[in-house]
Amino acid sequence: MPPPLPRITFRRPSxxxxxxxxxPPLPGVPAAPHPPTTSRSLTSDSLDxxxxxxxxxxxxxxxxxxxxxxxxxxPENPRAKRPPAARGSPYGLxxxxxxxxxxxxxxxxxxxxxxxxxxxxLGSAPGSAWSGGxxxxxxxxxxxxxxxxxxxxxxxxxxxxxxxxxxxELGEVLRERxxxxxxxxxxxxxxxxxxVLGQIGCDSNGKLNAKSVVLEGDREHSSGGRVPVDLSExxxxxxxxxxxxxxxxTNSTGRRLVATKLYEGVPLPFYxxxxxxxxxxxxxxxxxxxxxxxxxxIAYDPxxxxxxxxxxxKPDACILFGPFLDAKHExxxxxxxxxxxxxxxxxxxKTIIEGTRSAGSQLVFVxxxxxxxxxxxxxxxxxxxxxxxxxxxxxxHFVSDPCTLEIDGTVFGLTSTDLLFxxxxxxxxxxxxxxxxxxxxxxxxxxxxxxxxxxxxxxxxNVDYENFYSYAALPVTPDVLVAPSELRYFVKDVLGCVCVNxxxxxxxxxxxxxxxxxxxxxxxxxxxKSPCVAAQVVRI
Numbered sequence: 336m337p338p339p340l341p342r343i344t345f346r347r348p349s350x351x352x353x354x355x356x357x358x359p360p361l362p363g364v365p366a367a368p369h370p371p372t373t374s375r376s377l378t379s380d381s382l383d384x385x386x387x388x389x390x391x392x393x394x395x396x397x398x399x400x401x402x403x404x405x406x407x408x409x410p411e412n413p414r415a416k417r418p419p420a421a422r423g424s425p426y427g428l429x430x431x432x433x434x435x436x437x438x439x440x441x442x443x444x445x446x447x448x449x450x451x452x453x454x455x456x457l458g459s460a461p462g463s464a465w466s467g468g469x470x471x472x473x474x475x476x477x478x479x480x481x482x483x484x485x486x487x488x489x490x491x492x493x494x495x496x497x498x499x500x501x502x503x504e505l506g507e508v509l510r511e512r513x514x515x516x517x518x519x520x521x522x523x524x525x526x527x528x529x530x531v532l533g534q535i536g537c538d539s540n541g542k543l544n545a546k547s548v549v550l551e552g553d554r555e556h557s558s559g560g561r562v563p564v565d566l567s568e569x570x571x572x573x574x575x576x577x578x579x580x581x582x583x584x585t586n587s588t589g590r591r592l593v594a595t596k597l598y599e600g601v602p603l604p605f606y607x608x609x610x611x612x613x614x615x616x617x618x619x620x621x622x623x624x625x626x627x628x629x630x631x632x633i634a635y636d637p638x639x640x641x642x643x644x645x646x647x648x649k650p651d652a653c654i655l656f657g658p659f660l661d662a663k664h665e666x667x668x669x670x671x672x673x674x675x676x677x678x679x680x681x682x683x684x685k686t687i688i689e690g691t692r693s694a695g696s697q698l699v700f701v702x703x704x705x706x707x708x709x710x711x712x713x714x715x716x717x718x719x720x721x722x723x724x725x726x727x728x729x730x731x732h733f734v735s736d737p738c739t740l741e742i743d744g745t746v747f748g749l750t751s752t753d754l755l756f757x758x759x760x761x762x763x764x765x766x767x768x769x770x771x772x773x774x775x776x777x778x779x780x781x782x783x784x785x786x787x788x789x790x791x792x793x794x795x796x797n798v799d800y801e802n803f804y805s806y807a808a809l810p811v812t813p814d815v816l817v818a819p820s821e822l823r824y825f826v827k828d829v830l831g832c833v834c835v836n837x838x839x840x841x842x843x844x845x846x847x848x849x850x851x852x853x854x855x856x857x858x859x860x861x862x863x864k865s866p867c868v869a870a871q872v873v874r875i
Contacts, residue, residue, distance in 0.1 A: 444637065484799075486797070515530055532557075533557065534551045534578065535575065545566050550580075562590065577788050603811050605811060626661040649695070653691065653698050656701045657702045681720065717734050744856040748817065751819060752787060757789055780809075787803075853870070
């Protein structure tokens with residue numbers, strides 16, 4: 336007797352939609368009648384229909400066999416339905432679990448070790464004696480984006496114009512700083528050493544290397560011409576695409592510049608208050624960067640833990656970087672959320688604002704290009720929240736990315752863009768006096784006087800160069816530069832600026848880190864002293 340044939344399980348391929356799309360009727364052709372339920376939206380009714388379809392597919396599965404790879408249930412093991420309270424609007428429950436119908440805490444995150452451990456530090460922190468601040472004054476330093484703007488309308492000529500202005504401005508700084516004479520064209524044959532001005536580029540579409548470096552000359556002297564650069568005579572260098580430099584060397588044929596000396600950029604001066612600063616009380620600034628959920632859950636447990644830290648420590652100000660609703664999260668990509676993306680973000684804001692009301696901390700929200708509900712353009716406009724309670728408006732601030740803030744006389748440079756990762760993938764160096772790559776990159780940011788000096792930008796970046804010229808330039812060298820990154824956390828002193836990478840609050844399925852800064856500006860004579868007394872990176 337032949338063995339019984341296996342029972343066939345029918346599954347709907349993931350590439351096929353659950354409903355066929357409805358297209359508008361053509362002009363002059365009457366529209367065919369169709370059921371009113373063909374349109375799809377992220378509502379509780381549509382989610383209930385999805386469950387009914389999945390249960391129907393489960394009924395055709397073999398007994399004991401899961402109908403879905405992600406742990407589906409069979410008729411013998413029915414799936415627990417969501418309670419009625421969880422099917423409505425996300426505003427129905429004020430809890431992290433109300434963000435998603437399947438929000439379950441991450442086991443790896445709950446089992447994490449080393450909570451509250453300081454993993455990196457600079458200076459001497461007050462420790463457990465800190466009893467909370469008494470408030471601080473906060474304002475934007477220099478120009479900042481006030482709202483959204485139209486983008487994706489720029490022309491290639493406008494981009495070239497912005498880059499040309501930048502080369503000319505930094506070239507004038509190099510001339511004054513190093514006492515250089517008039518620059519020469521990059522294409523002019525010269526047997527004697529000459530000095531040329533331009534921007535570092537690559538001769539191909541690949542990554543920059545020592546054999547592919549070209550110098551794109553300025554408009555005034557070189558008319559935008561390009562020449563390959565031979566770096567063999569340089570003992571040390573550190574270069575990246577988009578870097579504005581002055582190069583001294585010989586160009587005997589006009590087709591290849593043999594570099595013998597490299598003049599890099601000069602940092603801006605630090606901010607000096609118009610009136611001598613008096614000794615002020617020490618302030619504590621907390622900085623944290625999203626995602627605020629683990630990769631295997633949308634329950635926002637790390638955000639709740641961060642709110643508990645704010646209530647306990649009572650920092651004077653909290654600077655929170657996006658993403659608040661990560662576009663790279665699996666449940667966001669599959670739209671497995673209750674309500675729209677904007678609704679989930681508003682509930683996330685509500686969790687932070689109401690949860691920290693007792694601490695009285697100033698809250699600063701910096702957007703990220705990974706915020707799924709926000710404009711994906713750089714510079715990025717601030718969030719808009721018309722439903723902000725009246726009593727919370729004085730302490731809640733929405734700023735752009737990047738931006739420069741002044742907190743009680745201390746200037747903070749803030750950017751949520753991962754410039755360390757982007758520039759680290761493109762920068763090349765040889766026998767440089769600075770062996771630490773992070774320090775070299777941060778030095779480039781300060782000397783190039785820009786929050787994002789890399790050109791061309793990373794593929795994930797959508798840069799509007801007209802606003803980039805106005806809002807992505809450093810107005811002064813900040814006292815503290817906060818640049819979150821996927822790379823390892825650190826605290827460094829670079830050219831007198833305290834640079835902090837607080838890491839991300841979550842790293843995959845486990846907990847991450849956040850930062851604590853202690854600042855106090857005091858009146859001093861002679862050499863400048865950094866107002867950042869201490870900085871720490873702490874595990875959540």
